[in-house]
Amino acid sequence: MTLVGGTFFYEAFLSNNFSTYSIKGALSDIADEVVAVPLKHTQGYKIKNARHVRQLGNSLFLVSNDALYRFSIEGEFLGRVTDPDVIKVGGYIIDSSFRQLIVLGNQDDIHYYSFDGELLETKKLKSDLPHQRVQTASMYGENIWTTEERLSLDTDTQTVTSEYVAVKYDKSFNQIESRSIRSADLGREQDLSLSFHPELAIHPDTGQLYVYSPSFNPENLLRDTLYLHKNRSRIAAIGNAILSYPIRMGRRFWISSYNTDEQKGGLFCYDTKRRNCWQLANGLEDNFYNTGEVTAFQPMDIYNNNYYYFKSGNEVKKAFPEATSDSLILFIVKVKA
Numbered sequence: 235m236t237l238v239g240g241t242f243f244y245e246a247f248l249s250n251n252f253s254t255y256s257i258k259g260a261l262s263d264i265a266d267e268v269v270a271v272p273l274k275h276t277q278g279y280k281i282k283n284a285r286h287v288r289q290l291g292n293s294l295f296l297v298s299n300d301a302l303y304r305f306s307i308e309g310e311f312l313g314r315v316t317d318p319d320v321i322k323v324g325g326y327i328i329d330s331s332f333r334q335l336i337v338l339g340n341q342d343d344i345h346y347y348s349f350d351g352e353l354l355e356t357k358k359l360k361s362d363l364p365h366q367r368v369q370t371a372s373m374y375g376e377n378i379w380t381t382e383e384r385l386s387l388d389t390d391t392q393t394v395t396s397e398y399v400a401v402k403y404d405k406s407f408n409q410i411e412s413r414s415i416r417s418a419d420l421g422r423e424q425d426l427s428l429s430f431h432p433e434l435a436i437h438p439d440t441g442q443l444y445v446y447s448p449s450f451n452p453e454n455l456l457r458d459t460l461y462l463h464k465n466r467s468r469i470a471a472i473g474n475a476i477l478s479y480p481i482r483m484g485r486r487f488w489i490s491s492y493n494t495d496e497q498k499g500g501l502f503c504y505d506t507k508r509r510n511c512w513q514l515a516n517g518l519e520d521n522f523y524n525t526g527e528v529t530a531f532q533p534m535d536i537y538n539n540n541y542y543y544f545k546s547g548n549e550v551k552k553a554f555p556e557a558t559s560d561s562l563i564l565f566i567v568k569v570k571a
Contacts, residue, residue: 276311484538
């Protein structure tokens with residue numbers, strides 16, 4: 235491995251593992267379509283930052299300032315679902331069959347809301363928190379999967395150890411099973427504690443459960459992808475464990491995206507169909523709306539078919555002259571098949 239212009243360039247590239255390797259790219263390289271949704275302010279609520287965007291039909295849900303909001307697919311404000319003075323939203327799940335929102339709140343609180351913001355039920359997880367920390371939650375089929383960190387204290391040595399687990403619940407949060415989370419074999423030493431919180435994902439072709447946990451060391455991504463490209467059979471479970479990978483594996487594109495703060499991010503893409511690779515410190519150029527570079531994507535579903543990102547009104551003034559300085563524009567990226 236040699237360092238060229240701040241980018242890690244591997245000799246393995248020279249042996250035709252990739253058709254192309256680029257440090258620059260455009261959104262059209264990976265996306266068939268990008269849909270812009272300007273979020274409209276109303277009733278005194280201003281959305282200046284957001285996360286956990288999910289779509290069901292013509293409704294969009296997102297979390298901003300610890301509260302869950304609902305918008306239409308056109309960006310019209312449909313209501314605030316939760317009150318941040320009552321519950322600080324850590325995550326949520328859309329239960330489409332019962333048209334309800336299952337919201338993870340303060341520590342181990344679970345809240346059930348209607349789409350219109352009516353509180354239907356509140357309960358607590360049967361756990362020994364704070365020794366068990368729920369980090370993320372996802373709906374898969376008719377069950378809820380969480381990723382959790384379990385802490386244990388060795389009273390003899392007074393040392394605390396942690397274990398990461400994926401836990402399967404029914405919709406009433408009765409536990410069905412629990413599996414340990416292990417770092418995948420990528421031909422090098424790695425540590426889950428040196429990664430972001432793991433999030434459940436599903437390989438779209440095999441249906442294999444795994445977790446995505448971006449590494450704090452993004453320079454390893456190209457090397458890891460080369461290793462996985464050669465050893466595809468490793469994308470599987472080991473015994474009852476669920477494996478953790480630093481990339482999200484879609485049907486065609488493998489993507490790793492992370493933000494450590496507002497100014498710093500990283501983006502890595504691998505096209506499994508054409509074997510093209512992009513390692514981008516400054517992101518992909520938006521050649522759909524010409525709003526500059528996109529440094530980080532977040533998935534809208536566990537199959538990694540669609541991603542999203544945000545831009546502020548100041549960043550998109552040319553493309554959206556009606557946007558105010560405190561506006562927020564949501565962009566939905568429909569990845570190429």
